[in-house]
Amino acid sequence: PSTAGKGVMLHGVEDNTALITDTVQKLRRTFQSGKTRPYEFRKKQLEGLLKFLNENVDLLCDALWKDLHKPRQECIVTEIEITKNEILVALANLKKWMSPKPTEKSLATLADYPFIQHEPYGVVMIIGAWNYPVNLLLGPLVGAIGAGNCVLIKPSEVAENLERTIYEMLPNYIDQDCYIGVCAGPEGTSAILKHKFDYIFYTGSTTVGKIVYEAAAKHLTPVTLELGGKSPVWVDETSDMTLAARRIMWGKLINAGQTCIAPDYVMCTAETQGELIKAMKTAVREFLGDNPGKSKDFCHIISTRQFDRLRKLLTGQNVAFGGDFDVDQKYIAPTVLSNVGLYSEVMKSEIFGPILPIVPVGNADTAIRFVNEGEKPLALYVFSKDDRVSERFLKETTSGGACINDTIMHIAAESLPFGGVGASGTGAYHGFYSFETFSHKRAVLWKKHGWDFLFAMRYPPYSDFKTNG
Numbered sequence: 001p002s003t004a005g006k007g008v009m010l011h012g013v014e015d016n017t018a019l020i021t022d023t024v025q026k027l028r029r030t031f032q033s034g035k036t037r038p039y040e041f042r043k044k045q046l047e048g049l050l051k052f053l054n055e056n057v058d059l060l061c062d063a064l065w066k067d068l069h070k071p072r073q074e075c076i077v078t079e080i081e082i083t084k085n086e087i088l089v090a091l092a093n094l095k096k097w098m099s100p101k102p103t104e105k106s107l108a109t110l111a112d113y114p115f116i117q118h119e120p121y122g123v124v125m126i127i128g129a130w131n132y133p134v135n136l137l138l139g140p141l142v143g144a145i146g147a148g149n150c151v152l153i154k155p156s157e158v159a160e161n162l163e164r165t166i167y168e169m170l171p172n173y174i175d176q177d178c179y180i181g182v183c184a185g186p187e188g189t190s191a192i193l194k195h196k197f198d199y200i201f202y203t204g205s206t207t208v209g210k211i212v213y214e215a216a217a218k219h220l221t222p223v224t225l226e227l228g229g230k231s232p233v234w235v236d237e238t239s240d241m242t243l244a245a246r247r248i249m250w251g252k253l254i255n256a257g258q259t260c261i262a263p264d265y266v267m268c269t270a271e272t273q274g275e276l277i278k279a280m281k282t283a284v285r286e287f288l289g290d291n292p293g294k295s296k297d298f299c300h301i302i303s304t305r306q307f308d309r310l311r312k313l314l315t316g317q318n319v320a321f322g323g324d325f326d327v328d329q330k331y332i333a334p335t336v337l338s339n340v341g342l343y344s345e346v347m348k349s350e351i352f353g354p355i356l357p358i359v360p361v362g363n364a365d366t367a368i369r370f371v372n373e374g375e376k377p378l379a380l381y382v383f384s385k386d387d388r389v390s391e392r393f394l395k396e397t398t399s400g401g402a403c404i405n406d407t408i409m410h411i412a413a414e415s416l417p418f419g420g421v422g423a424s425g426t427g428a429y430h431g432f433y434s435f436e437t438f439s440h441k442r443a444v445l446w447k448k449h450g451w452d453f454l455f456a457m458r459y460p461p462y463s464d465f466k467t468n469g
């Protein structure tokens with residue numbers, strides 16, 4: 001395909017006002033024309049998106065390698081295939097999802113037809129993050145297209161090579177009047193957010209999430225906020241330590257810990273800590289060899305800013321293994337910290353890198369209490385062979401999602417909604433939930449002509465007889 005159909009570029013544009021206004025107006029006009037509503041049109045666009053992913057595997061992997069040193073297999077599994085799966089699920093179900101959903105009838109609606117009609121919101125904005133810049137941008141787009149919206153697609157400028165690929169290539173595959181990619185940094189994005197959208201879907205940090213929420217509130221625009229936080233892990237003494245260590249370290253090291261649902265810290269008893277760390281060290285050696293810095297299977301840190309932040313976190317810590325780094329490569333070794341205090345510096349904010357604190361606590365009660373003291377996490381993980389322990393965590397804490405005896409994998413269960421709660425986000429998506437997120441659920445009561453006598457008592461003149469029978 002040619003690179004003829006580019007999106008809108010705001011980087012380096014001094015006065016972006018007209019460009020932004022034109023883009024939003026174009027989307028609004030297109031939506032009002034009704035172009036995005038028919039099933040056949042939506043289907044064709046989803047097929048276009050699928051084709052984009054199928055035909056640009058090398059380009060996408062190349063961009064992700066440059067941005068994140070992301071291994072090809074991770075690109076394919078966690079970016080391309082997972083997004084393709086979203087598209088395939090949508091294609092297989094769209095007709096069903098779009099059809100009116102009859103609701104239960106009561107005595108009062110026995111002769112009528114009450115139903116929910118999923119209708120598109122209109123012009124929506126999707127703001128992506130840099131860590132999974134394909135999936136976190138195009139995954140929501142699947143829902144937005146499926147639901148029949150026009151979309152302003154804003155990739156993260158931080159993953160700059162991927163942003164460029166989206167800007168240049170995506171318009172070749174989907175309708176350019178309905179879906180417009182806009183490249184913008186924080187300033188440009190803030191300017192875009194001054195405009196009225198019918199829905200905003202944001203993925204990124206909690207701090208920026210608040211800015212987006214505030215901008216949306218000015219127009220009473222509904223939002224989904226996919227944010228972050230510290231996702232805890234509890235490992236108890238009944239666990240198979242080798243298995244727990246492999247699953248935790250895999251979840252922590254995929255994308256070098258730059259995963260919103262990465263295990264952020266592990267709580268266990270002091271007795272369990274030694275065995276767990278030993279198993280973690282073995283797991284990392286098996287995954288990445290003796291020198292992960294040389295491994296093609298391990299991501300690097302996205303930016304110098306993030307690298308410096310992570311390096312500072314290592315200062316003065318008890319490093320059980322790892323701890324080395326390479327400034328030029330923006331590489332930080334898989335690192336496990338031992339004997340970390342519950343209230344120490346690394347426990348204050350989301351780590352978002354390959355550093356894993358192990359925090360010894362007295363028992364599960366303390367762990368549960370600690371989880372409940374903090375902001376509501378995006379994910380929570382429990383490793384135990386005793387189901388009562390896992391059930392306790394599920395009953396006595398809250399989090400966006402949870403996974404028992406594994407990490408990360410709940411995001412890939414397509415029947416489950418994915419999203420946060422409280423500070424880790426609001427709203428959820430994936431599969432049907434994406435379609436639902438981008439649809440207004442219009443409540444319709446369809447009545448017939450005639451039979452007016454049945455409810456004639458609602459009309460004035462009122463009387464005691466009409467009220468009391």
Ligand code: NAD
Binds near residue numbers: 129132155206261
């Ligand atoms: P980021 O820097 O890419 O920012 C996200 C988006 O916000 C970008 O498109 C960026 O252009 C935009 N943005 C940045 N500053 C802005 C501003 N002032 N006004 C308007 N828009 C602005 O990504 P990030 O925030 O560094 O992402 C990391 C965070 O995202 C982590 O906390 C992580 O947990 C979270 N995250 C959450 C999910 C999820 O699905 N819940 C997924 C990935 C990442």
